[in-house]
Amino acid sequence: MKSFIILLCALAAGLFLWSQNPATSPFCPPCPTNLITKFYCPGCGTLRALHALAHLRFSEALSQNALAVLFLPILALGIFFPSIWKAPYASTITLIIVILFTILRNIAYFSFLAPH
Secondary structure, eight states: HHHHHHHHHHHHHHHHHSSTTTTTTTSSSOOOHHHSSSSOTTTHHHHHHHHHTTTHHHHHHHHHHHHHHHHHHHHHHHOOOOGGGGGHHHHHHHHHHHHHOOOTTTTTGGGSSSSS
16 A cells, blocks of 8 residues: 555656656756755756656756666665665665765766756
8 A cells, every 4th residue: 555655646746747847847946955055966956857757858867867867766666675775785885876976976077967
């Protein structure tokens, strides 16, 4: 039952993101971290990436937030198979990846990781 509710919420969110462009919609505010610090947080570009995925524009989605796009299938698996997250060091490895992604996307040499 819990997975069914999560699936319904994901479908509702998907429908919202399909119908609303986060770049122009008043319902999708800009990232507060980026507004205040001018740094890209690990979530910057995620809504735009999900909007692009909803319209099957995969390269655009990757250019907005590659980590979110690549992590999405793992997250979906984790919903239906929660034991994935109980694997040794899974949360530590995930945290390290998110921290490295955040640092790299704010370095000029790795600007391809920043949302475009």
